[in-house]
Amino acid sequence: MENNNKQTKRPLDTLVIGLILFCVILVLVEIFSNLTHELDLSILSNYV
Amino acid sequence: MNDQTKTPSSSSHQRRRKIERVLAVIAFLTVIVAWFVGGTLQSASIEPALAQALPDADKFESIGNESYAAYRGEDLIGYVSIGEEVGYGGPLKVAVAVDPAGNVMGIAIASHKETPSFMDRVLRSDFLSQFSGKIFSDPFQLDNDIDGITGATYTSRAIAQSTLQASRAVATTQLGLTVPAEKAPPIRFGIPEITLIGLYAAGYIGQSKGLKYKKQLRWATLLTGMFVLGFWFNVPLTISRINSFLMGYWPQWQTNIYWYLLVGGIFFIFTVDNKNAYCAWFCPFGAAQECMGAIGGAKSNGPQRFRRQLLWIQRGLAWLAVVLAFLYRNPGLSSYEIFGTLFDLTGSTVAFLLLGIILIMSLFIRRPWCNFLCPLDPIFDIIRLTRTWTLELWKTIINKRNARSIP
Numbered sequence: 001m002e003n004n005n006k007q008t009k010r011p012l013d014t015l016v017i018g019l020i021l022f023c024v025i026l027v028l029v030e031i032f033s034n035l036t037h038e039l040d041l042s043i044l045s046n047y048v
Numbered sequence: 049m050n051d052q053t054k055t056p057s058s059s060s061h062q063r064r065r066k067i068e069r070v071l072a073v074i075a076f077l078t079v080i081v082a083w084f085v086g087g088t089l090q091s092a093s094i095e096p097a098l099a100q101a102l103p104d105a106d107k108f109e110s111i112g113n114e115s116y117a118a119y120r121g122e123d124l125i126g127y128v129s130i131g132e133e134v135g136y137g138g139p140l141k142v143a144v145a146v147d148p149a150g151n152v153m154g155i156a157i158a159s160h161k162e163t164p165s166f167m168d169r170v171l172r173s174d175f176l177s178q179f180s181g182k183i184f185s186d187p188f189q190l191d192n193d194i195d196g197i198t199g200a201t202y203t204s205r206a207i208a209q210s211t212l213q214a215s216r217a218v219a220t221t222q223l224g225l226t227v228p229a230e231k232a233p234p235i236r237f238g239i240p241e242i243t244l245i246g247l248y249a250a251g252y253i254g255q256s257k258g259l260k261y262k263k264q265l266r267w268a269t270l271l272t273g274m275f276v277l278g279f280w281f282n283v284p285l286t287i288s289r290i291n292s293f294l295m296g297y298w299p300q301w302q303t304n305i306y307w308y309l310l311v312g313g314i315f316f317i318f319t320v321d322n323k324n325a326y327c328a329w330f331c332p333f334g335a336a337q338e339c340m341g342a343i344g345g346a347k348s349n350g351p352q353r354f355r356r357q358l359l360w361i362q363r364g365l366a367w368l369a370v371v372l373a374f375l376y377r378n379p380g381l382s383s384y385e386i387f388g389t390l391f392d393l394t395g396s397t398v399a400f401l402l403l404g405i406i407l408i409m410s411l412f413i414r415r416p417w418c419n420f421l422c423p424l425d426p427i428f429d430i431i432r433l434t435r436t437w438t439l440e441l442w443k444t445i446i447n448k449r450n451a452r453s454i455p
Contacts, residue, residue: 013351019409020350020358020420026402027365027421030384033396035372037164038381 072433075367082374098128100156102145115218126153127222131214135206137161137288137380138297142207144214150184150225152215161378165394166200173197175204179211184219185228188212199392205303233302240283240306243276248313251325270335278332282391285310285326287369287423291379318431333387334418337410344411350419358420366423
């Protein structure tokens with residue numbers, strides 16, 4: 001019984017860890033897209 | 049614990065604590081370095097804003113104090129002055145064109161640190177155009193002679209205040225006009241402030257041991273936080289606010305009591321009592337996740353495998369967000385929280401995708417955002433660590449002094 005629980009829990013854990021890592025990638029995309037926006041703005045304001 | 053009684057787990061705990069402290073010091077030093085490097089990067093030109101504020105002019109001549117005389121050909125057609133006030137994210141500068149009679153001819157945003165969605169909301173509306181034709185002696189106050197933008201109140205207020213400053217600067221220094229004595233802005237103390245004080249009190253009392261109806265009280269504070277501070281006013285604690293506080297971008301207290309209560313309250317309660325009433329008791333986004341958890345029957349705190357590694361990833365993201373904000377002197381620059389995405393339905397496609405995944409995960413595990421991604425948690429860890437370390441140092445100093453005083 002305990003073994004069964006462990007066996008079903010492991011793939012679920014892996015799925016959750018995978019989702020969390022995917023969220024981490026999304027967070028990094030969000031941070032760097034904000035950063036790119038800021039860099040674009042400062043470059044534009046220096047050259048307009 | 050002396051060396052003889054040390055177990056392998058206690059020594060690994062000691063080692064881990066030491067590593068945490070060393071990394072905390074390194075993180076702190078990198079933030080300071082980012083701040084100083086950031087000082088050398090500030091070079092955005094304000095000239096485009098001068099032309100935007102007064103497009104009829106073809107030449108601007110600096111007359112000092114961030115003011116410019118504007119000419120068309122050889123004719124002086126007005127002045128443009130730069131007003132500055134702290135907005136939601138940091139300093140906000142506005143170029144204000146004033147004619148020789150003291151009337152505002154036009155305004156333009158010269159620079160800002162606001163969250164892009166807030167500023168977009170202002171720029172998409174006709175908010176800026178309502179300043180044209182006003183005179184320097186007008187009050188320039190929201191809900192009085194200026195209509196603010198819902199969902200961007202802090203930004204609207206900072207623009208109005210900057211315009212007032214700049215128009216009055218031109219009136220006194222260039223036009224020799226008498227400016228009415230500046231009245232202190234009316235103190236804003238309303239539903240969000242009262243709710244926040246009540247929630248702090250309930251959260252603080254709720255954490256005491258043996259309290260009857262603790263569970264019910266916690267649900268009441270969570271739901272109040274979610275509906276009032278979240279959906280109604282959209283004013284949760286964010287890393288932008290912590291960054292603004294640390295960078296010294298403190299807004300006018302009269303119109304921002306909520307800001308001071310929120311940030312000051314967190315630091316005060318942590319310092320005095322090492323308690324975090326906010327996260328567990330009334331964080332609006334935490335409450336939203338718990339509601340989803342109640343629907344889905346979430347019981348687990350998430351996978352225990354790779355827990356440490358995931359914790360360090362969370363801390364790394366928070367560090368990156370703070371360092372970038374300090375480097376560009378922009379508190380909201382690297383904010384990746386999805387609170388506004390839920391409560392205000394604003395944000396990028398990535399933010400909506402992230403929100404969707406987090407809310408679905410909340411059905412099965414408790415507070416996935418708080419446990420694995422929220423940048424505030426690592427900030428609170430640093431505050432806790434600093435507090436414990438300071439107390440330890442203090443005790444060591446006292447013990448040494450006592451030992452020396454015993455003959």
